[in-house]
Amino acid sequence: MSSFTPTPRSRARRKPDRAAYDEEAVFAILDAGLLCHVGYVINGQPFVTPTTYWREGRKLYWHGSAASRMLKAQGCGLPVCVTVSQIDGLVLARSGIAHSMNYRSVMAFGRARLIEGLAARRAAMEAFIDRLYPERSAELRPSTDNEILQIGLVEMTIEEASAKRRDGGVNRMAADDGWSAWSGVIPVETRLGAPMADAHQSAGAAPSPSLDLYEPGARLDAVLTKAARS
Amino acid sequence: MSSFTPTPRSRARRKPDRAAYDEEAVFAILDAGLLCHVGYVINGQPFVTPTTYWREGRKLYWHGSAASRMLKAQGCGLPVCVTVSQIDGLVLARSGIAHSMNYRSVMAFGRARLIEGLAARRAAMEAFIDRLYPERSAELRPSTDNEILQIGLVEMTIEEASAKRRDGGVNRMAADDGWSAWSGVIPVETRLGAPMADAHQSAGAAPSPSLDLYEPGARLDAVLTKAARS
Numbered sequence: 134m135s136s137f138t139p140t141p142r143s144r145a146r147r148k149p150d151r152a153a154y155d156e157e158a159v160f161a162i163l164d165a166g167l168l169c170h171v172g173y174v175i176n177g178q179p180f181v182t183p184t185t186y187w188r189e190g191r192k193l194y195w196h197g198s199a200a201s202r203m204l205k206a207q208g209c210g211l212p213v214c215v216t217v218s219q220i221d222g223l224v225l226a227r228s229g230i231a232h233s234m235n236y237r238s239v240m241a242f243g244r245a246r247l248i249e250g251l252a253a254r255r256a257a258m259e260a261f262i263d264r265l266y267p268e269r270s271a272e273l274r275p276s277t278d279n280e281i282l283q284i285g286l287v288e289m290t291i292e293e294a295s296a297k298r299r300d301g302g303v304n305r306m307a308a309d310d311g312w313s314a315w316s317g318v319i320p321v322e323t324r325l326g327a328p329m330a331d332a333h334q335s336a337g338a339a340p341s342p343s344l345d346l347y348e349p350g351a352r353l354d355a356v357l358t359k360a361a362r363s
Numbered sequence: 364m365s366s367f368t369p370t371p372r373s374r375a376r377r378k379p380d381r382a383a384y385d386e387e388a389v390f391a392i393l394d395a396g397l398l399c400h401v402g403y404v405i406n407g408q409p410f411v412t413p414t415t416y417w418r419e420g421r422k423l424y425w426h427g428s429a430a431s432r433m434l435k436a437q438g439c440g441l442p443v444c445v446t447v448s449q450i451d452g453l454v455l456a457r458s459g460i461a462h463s464m465n466y467r468s469v470m471a472f473g474r475a476r477l478i479e480g481l482a483a484r485r486a487a488m489e490a491f492i493d494r495l496y497p498e499r500s501a502e503l504r505p506s507t508d509n510e511i512l513q514i515g516l517v518e519m520t521i522e523e524a525s526a527k528r529r530d531g532g533v534n535r536m537a538a539d540d541g542w543s544a545w546s547g548v549i550p551v552e553t554r555l556g557a558p559m560a561d562a563h564q565s566a567g568a569a570p571s572p573s574l575d576l577y578e579p580g581a582r583l584d585a586v587l588t589k590a591a592r593s
Contacts, residue, residue, distance in 0.1 A: 142408060147431050168450055168466075170400035172411035178372060181402035181411055183448035183468050201377050218413035220398055222556075225496070225574070227564065228503055229488050230510040236398075238413050258459050266455070272544035273458050280460040303561045314502035315571040316564040320556030321583055326452075331533045331546040334457065341545040344455070353551055 142242055143293035151297045156191075158296040162239045163188045163217055164361040165354035167265075169195065172214040173245070175206050186215070187264045188361070191291045193241060194248075194257060196284055204285035210244045213289060217241075219354065221300060223319040227309035235318065237298045243289040251278060257286045267363045269343030323353045372472055373523035381527045386421075388526040392469045393418045394591040395584035396447040397495075399425065403443045403475070405436050416445070417494045418591070421521045423471060424478075424487060426514050434515035440474045443519060447471075449584065451530060453549040457539035465548065467528045473519040481508060487516045497593045499573030553583045 136155040137143070145152035153159070169186040172179060186195040193215055197204055218238035226232050248254050258281060259270040303316050327349040328340050340347065346356045346363075366385040367373070375382035383389070399416040402409060416425040423445055427434055448468035456462050478484050488511060489500040533546050557579040558570050570577065576586045576593075 147427070167464075168448060170402075170411050170413075170446055170448070172400075172402040172409035172444075174404050174407065174409050177404065178442055178472075179402035179404050179409055179444045181400050181444045181446035181470065183400075183446055183466070185464060197377070212408055214402075214409045214411045216400055216411035216413055218398060218400070220553075223495075223577070226503075228510070229492055229500065229506045230514065232492065234397075234415060236413070240411065242408075262459055262462065265453075269544070270459065272542075273456075274539050274542045276459045280458070284460065302559075303564070305561070305563060309504050310564070312502075312504045313571075314499070315558075315568055315574060316561040317570075318559045318561075319574070319577055320559070321553060322556055323551060323553045326550030326552055328545075329532075329548045329550070331535070331548075333535060334533070334540070334546040338545055340547075341543075344545060344549075347453070347549055 137291070137294045139295060140293060143240060143295045145295055145297060148297070151299055153296045153298070154294070159239050159241070159294045160188065161358070162237045162296050162298070163193070165237070165358045166217040166219060167353065167357060169193070169215050169217045171195065172216070173206055173211055187261050189260070193289045193291060194261065194286065196258070196261065196286045201285065204247060204287060210246055213243065213245045215241045215289065219323070220321045222321055224303055225316055225319065226303045227312040227314045227316050228306060231304050231306055231309060233299060233304070235300045237296070239294055239296050241291045241294040243292045245287045245289045248286040248288055251281055254284070254286050255281050258284060265360060266343040267346070267360055269341070272341050272343055325349055325351050325353060325356065367521070367524045369525060370523060373470060373525045375525055375527060378527070381529055383526045383528070384524070389469050389471070389524045390418065391588070392467045392526050392528070393423070393447055395467070395588045396449060397583065397587060399423070399445050399447045401425065401443055401445050403436055403441055417491050419490070423519045423521060424491065424516065426488070426491065426516045431515060434477060434517060440476055443473060443475045445471045445519065449553070450551045452551055454533055455546055455549065456533045457542040457544045457546050458536060461534050461536055461539060463529065463534070465530045467526070469524055469526050471521045471524040473522045475517045475519045478516040478518055481511055484514070484516050485511050488514060495590060496573040497576070497590055499571070502571050502573055555579055555581050555583060555586065
């Protein structure tokens with residue numbers, strides 16, 4: 134795979150050993166995530182809006198009400214920074230400075246544009262549903278034109294991106310050896326619970342085939358990665 | 364408790380029924396989180412940096428290398444937006460538009476300033492450790508002055524904040540009733556794994572008392588909330 138070319142905007146200055154700019158590293162983190170944080174600027178004021186997103190090639194997509202402030206500001210090509218991150222573990226050491234977190238994160242830069250046209254918007258909505266829940270759009274009542282028009286859809290070509298990752302154990306410091314505080318890693322994992330069927334529509338029904346990956350107890354990052362590649 | 368006073372900057376326009384501005388709602392979400400996304404602007408370009416944070420009263424704190432770009436830009440009082448969010452569930456409906464997520468989020472606005480002075484920085488570092496792991500700083504090798512000087516600490520008084528939350532089940536639409544796709548909620552939970560002791564320092568040792576709340580299988584949001592109030 135190819136790499137993104139970092140500029141001063143995206144090059145990691147701190148902990149450069151944790152950074153990567155190749156598509157494989159960036160896409161792996163993006164495809165394992167559900168929630169991104171979109172940063173944008175209105176009249177000099179930064180805003181950070183959390184939203185769900187998906188990726189196709191070097192494009193990121195997200196959606197929201199067609200009338201939202203975020204989409205109005207972003208739709209005209211304003212620069213945005215989209216950050217995706219998750220905590221994988223708490224790293225406990227015997228000194229304050231050696232404490233850390235295991236994590237994965239991506240910062241992606243580009244310009245957001247509203248997707249125009251009913252057909253393109255409908256296709257994007259179905260792509261989003263099917264990216265999360267493979268082939269689910271075929272199980273659903275088709276959206277009306279009016280429903281599609283209520284949803285604003287944004288696309289951003291990733292101009293630059295950097296991935297950062299810390300994993301592994303405690304960074305030992307010789308000065309810490311004589312102390313007794315417990316030292317190690319406590320993993321942090323996000324998992325699915327048991328599905329709770331809607332009492333009116335689906336009482337007693339097994340989840341549809343589009344939810345086959347969503348098994349109770351499965352790790353969300355693994356499910357999302359599999360769904361993205363299915 | 365008192366409330367934040369929303370202005371156009373922080374008032375939720377979309378889904379106002381999901382929004383709250385009172386300290387109780389805002390603080391509950393902030394105290395259940397570990398990771399925030401800090402948005403700031405340098406030369407018109409937005410950046411969103413993920414980092415761990417903590418709260419005391421109406422102040423948020425976070426830290427990073429004293430030399431980082433984020434802290435250099437934020438330390439002089441630049442406006443920031445700090446967003447904390449988590450997904451609580453996937454909401455599956457029988458039409459695309461009725462799909463949703465259960466989530467909790469806070470957007471907090473203010474100006475970030477570097478904490479100056481060795482004593483104040485040391486106190487903040489210890490407060491951070493003890494907020495996450497109650498009374499842990501007393502278990503640790505004390506930080507040297509040089510270590511404290513390597514860590515930049517930022518404080519931000521929350522000028523405005525809004526909380527948003529969705530929970531509960533599927534929004535039923537009459538038009539969906541004849542369709543068969545499974546409808547319901549799949550919970551999403553972030554939990555702790557079993558602690559992995561450092562092989563050199565803590566092999567076979569039980570976690571220190573500061574980690575009593577960090578039981579394997581515990582929900583991270585519940586542990587953080589308890590730790591914040593202990």
